[in-house]
Amino acid sequence: MTDLFSAGDLRRMLSRLRDVMAGAGAVQGRLDKVVALIAEGLRADVCSCYVMRAGEVLELFATFGLAQKAVHQTRLRVGEGLVGEIAAHARPLALADAWSHPQFVYRPETGEDFFRSLMGAPLVQAGRVIGVLVVQTREERPFNDWEVETLETVAMVIAELMAATQVVKREELFQSEGNALLHVRLSGASLNPGVGIGVAVMHKPHVRIGRLVSDDPVAEQHRLQDALDALRREVDALIDGSRDESEGYGDILEVYRMFADDRGWISRISEAISSGLTAEAAVQKVHDDTHVRITQANDPILRERLQDLEDLANRLLNILAGGGLRVELPDNAILVCRSIGPTELLDYDRRKLKGLVMEEGSPTMHAAVVAKALDIPVLAQVHGALSRIDSLDLIVLDANAEQIVLRPSDEIIELYTAAIDARTKQKAAYAAIRDLPAVTRDGVRVSISINAGLLIDMQGLVDCNADGIGLYRTEMPFLAMPTLPDVKAQYALYKQVIEGAKGKPVTFRTLDVGGDKIAASSFSGPEDNPAMGWRSIRLTLDRPALLRQQLRAMIKATEGEVLRVMFPMVASVAEFDAARRIFDLEMERHLRDGGRSPKSVSVGTMLEVPALLWQMELLVTRTDFISLGTNDLMQFMFAADRGNTRLAHRYDTLSPPVLKVIRDVVGQCAAAKVEFSVCGEMAGVPLDALALVALGCRNLSMSAPAVGPVRAIIRSAVLAEVEPFILDLLRAGDPSVRERIRAFTQDRGISVD
Ligand code: PEP
Ligand code: MG
Numbered sequence: 001m002t003d004l005f006s007a008g009d010l011r012r013m014l015s016r017l018r019d020v021m022a023g024a025g026a027v028q029g030r031l032d033k034v035v036a037l038i039a040e041g042l043r044a045d046v047c048s049c050y051v052m053r054a055g056e057v058l059e060l061f062a063t064f065g066l067a068q069k070a071v072h073q074t075r076l077r078v079g080e081g082l083v084g085e086i087a088a089h090a091r092p093l094a095l096a097d098a099w100s101h102p103q104f105v106y107r108p109e110t111g112e113d114f115f116r117s118l119m120g121a122p123l124v125q126a127g128r129v130i131g132v133l134v135v136q137t138r139e140e141r142p143f144n145d146w147e148v149e150t151l152e153t154v155a156m157v158i159a160e161l162m163a164a165t166q167v168v169k170r171e172e173l174f175q176s177e178g179n180a181l182l183h184v185r186l187s188g189a190s191l192n193p194g195v196g197i198g199v200a201v202m203h204k205p206h207v208r209i210g211r212l213v214s215d216d217p218v219a220e221q222h223r224l225q226d227a228l229d230a231l232r233r234e235v236d237a238l239i240d241g242s243r244d245e246s247e248g249y250g251d252i253l254e255v256y257r258m259f260a261d262d263r264g265w266i267s268r269i270s271e272a273i274s275s276g277l278t279a280e281a282a283v284q285k286v287h288d289d290t291h292v293r294i295t296q297a298n299d300p301i302l303r304e305r306l307q308d309l310e311d312l313a314n315r316l317l318n319i320l321a322g323g324g325l326r327v328e329l330p331d332n333a334i335l336v337c338r339s340i341g342p343t344e345l346l347d348y349d350r351r352k353l354k355g356l357v358m359e360e361g362s363p364t365m366h367a368a369v370v371a372k373a374l375d376i377p378v379l380a381q382v383h384g385a386l387s388r389i390d391s392l393d394l395i396v397l398d399a400n401a402e403q404i405v406l407r408p409s410d411e412i413i414e415l416y417t418a419a420i421d422a423r424t425k426q427k428a429a430y431a432a433i434r435d436l437p438a439v440t441r442d443g444v445r446v447s448i449s450i451n452a453g454l455l456i457d458m459q460g461l462v463d464c465n466a467d468g469i470g471l472y473r474t475e476m477p478f479l480a481m482p483t484l485p486d487v488k489a490q491y492a493l494y495k496q497v498i499e500g501a502k503g504k505p506v507t508f509r510t511l512d513v514g515g516d517k518i519a520a521s522s523f524s525g526p527e528d529n530p531a532m533g534w535r536s537i538r539l540t541l542d543r544p545a546l547l548r549q550q551l552r553a554m555i556k557a558t559e560g561e562v563l564r565v566m567f568p569m570v571a572s573v574a575e576f577d578a579a580r581r582i583f584d585l586e587m588e589r590h591l592r593d594g595g596r597s598p599k600s601v602s603v604g605t606m607l608e609v610p611a612l613l614w615q616m617e618l619l620v621t622r623t624d625f626i627s628l629g630t631n632d633l634m635q636f637m638f639a640a641d642r643g644n645t646r647l648a649h650r651y652d653t654l655s656p657p658v659l660k661v662i663r664d665v666v667g668q669c670a671a672a673k674v675e676f677s678v679c680g681e682m683a684g685v686p687l688d689a690l691a692l693v694a695l696g697c698r699n700l701s702m703s704a705p706a707v708g709p710v711r712a713i714i715r716s717a718v719l720a721e722v723e724p725f726i727l728d729l730l731r732a733g734d735p736s737v738r739e740r741i742r743a744f745t746q747d748r749g750i751s752v753d
Pocket of ligand 2: 568608631632
């Protein structure tokens with residue numbers, strides 16, 4: 001393999017490989033020819049093909065150059081040796097001197113004593129590693145990027161051909177464990193709570209590509225262009241559709257349109273066509289590369305963008321394959337997939353969708369956001385979901401208990417059916433009080449707002465008839481877009497939010513990037529401790545242009561309306577003052593330029609950093625309102641990472657120190673006549689919400705699904721009874737007073753979800 005090896009050579013080699021694989025004879029014989037062809041084509045001394053067998057073992061299946069007696073004898077576990085390393089990480093490896101690599105293991109039966117350099121690429125099919133293709137040379141030879149790329153292209157073609165000829169039967173790879181009739185439990189991580197029962201529908205069965213290699217790259221480039229045009233039309237139609245339904249997926253879908261026009265992505269597909277692949281094979285190759293990059297990306301924002309690109313690649317593949325791949329759902333369907341894009345999820349009939357199970361997935365992925373809005377239970381990170389679940393398997397998905405039960409017994413089905421019925425009744429009960437105020441039985445009114453962050457969330461405001469949006473997290477477009485949205489784009493978005501709220505107040509929070517939201521690395525480098533790093537107001541005060549643009553867009557979007565702005569992660573009064581000064585400057589500028597003023601203006605702060613607790617005296621003289629962010633305040637008070645599930649039960653929000661802090665802050669705000677609200681998760685947990693009301697909180701903001709249960713508990717309590725009980729608990733020595741509060745509500749017949 002030298003510089004003399006051109007795109008034309010590669011095309012010729014791919015054609016020959018295709019002909020050999022399509023030819024007659026046993027699979028073994030064809031693979032033997034294939035490895036010889038590759039060794040010759042790539043001018044290597046050795047070419048070997050390892051195939052994944054049951055139990056995650058890679059077996060030497062065919063070789064040119066190594067000892068033939070090793071074929072079907074040499075086996076390596078995934079992760080063992082260089083071949084195992086390539087399979088484990090699903091990425092290529094190129095070593096001028098393989099022997100000096102720490103992972104190298106010597107297998108005497110192969111006779112590989114004479115070969116120094118090694119280059120290998122994974123054989124990936126439908127997102128799974130099904131083998132490894134390796135070439136070796138006698139002399140120490142550094143491989144260049146083009147050579148690695150070439151081997152990857154060859155590997156991609158071989159993988160598809162192997163799958164088509166079923167070199168290893170799927171049943172062997174994915175043997176069901178134990179007695180297939182017994183039910184099996186698989187655990188995962190809940191991305192949206194809820195319970196669903198239904199039959200498994202595999203999302204997007206792998207598109208079998210009929211033609212992999214083409215001798216006419218020009219015609220393939222035309223096919224790609226036509227398919228891209230169709231893709232753009234599809235995404236535009238989805239955007240228009242979402243507008244009609246006023247469900248507001250617009251902000252996510254707009255990002256898609258941007259990707260569909262992404263030059264880098266399109267040119268990678270186009271390059272793969274030039275190297276001899278058909279348009280669909282080229283899309284598949286870029287798709288596979290993307291998948292490998294997704295699984296390796298540590299940066300969550302990057303992972304999500306790559307996932308979105310994968311979604312688009314799937315669409316493109318369907319268009320090229322002639323469409324018709326849309327799966328019709330049975331009435332009760334549990335969708336099973338490796339991962340899914342938001343537009344793909346929206347393609348399904350949501351009335352028939354009872355749940356979503358994913359092998360991968362993260363809480364901030366776009367599909368999870370859509371699933372939440374559609375109220376579909378989601379369980380992610382279910383290892384082995386694709387291999388162990390078969391189409392039409394009956395599944396109970398219990399996202400609350402973070403598990404699925406495969407092939408459940410009649411008793412299990414009965415149990416869950418009863419739970420679903422009870423839940424349906426409860427929802428009906430919440431719907432019945434939808435238009436009633438959250439007022440205690442002794443007449444104390446509590447305002448309940450929702451937390452939102454996407455246009456899609458605006459529907460929640462209508463559904464649960466909340467009093468407003470107590471926290472609008474503005475980071476979403478910053479998370480989703482490849483470039484930072486400008487003032488115009490932000491203005492358009494905030495305007496839609498204000499219009500969607502139909503006169504109800506909206507509290508916009510300025511950019512809260514960093515921490516668990518978005519790696520601040522998008523702005524700087526990676527940080528050791530991002531939750532306590534350069535995030536939120538710290539970042540925007542250091543980059544005031546970001547803050548100014550955001551405030552400018554908010555001010556313009558709220559002309560003649562109520563304008564409420566708050567700053568996140570404020571740690572000192574000085575920081576609040578600095579942010580407020582920037583706000584005042586932007587307001588002056590807006591008015592000077594002839595802009596209309598908002599109906600009213602309130603500028604407030606989140607209370608999330610403990611240090612602020614000891615600056616309350618000064619703070620209440622400056623701020624118009626304070627909103628308590630319990631999620632962050634708790635993680636800093638207890639020094640317990642909010643994203644670490646192992647710590648989730650180590651401390652309780654219903655504990656004397658927390659309740660005391662809240663009582664004090666409520667008192668200080670009341671004395672200074674400064675509006676106080678709670679917008680962290682605590683406000684949306686019924687027992688916690690009751691305790692907050694007892695401590696004097698009169699404004700709560702929570703996720704939309706929490707509104708019904710919280711409204712119900714408030715409406716069924718007598719504050720004059722609850723208040724002294726809770727205040728008495730402040731003196732308790734227990735780390736948690738939750739059970740005591742629960743027992744109290746049960747005694748008094750207070751409605752707890
Ligand atoms: C909080 O920290 O409680 C809060 C509401 O903000 P976020 O969850 O967005 O950090
Ligand atoms: Mg916070």
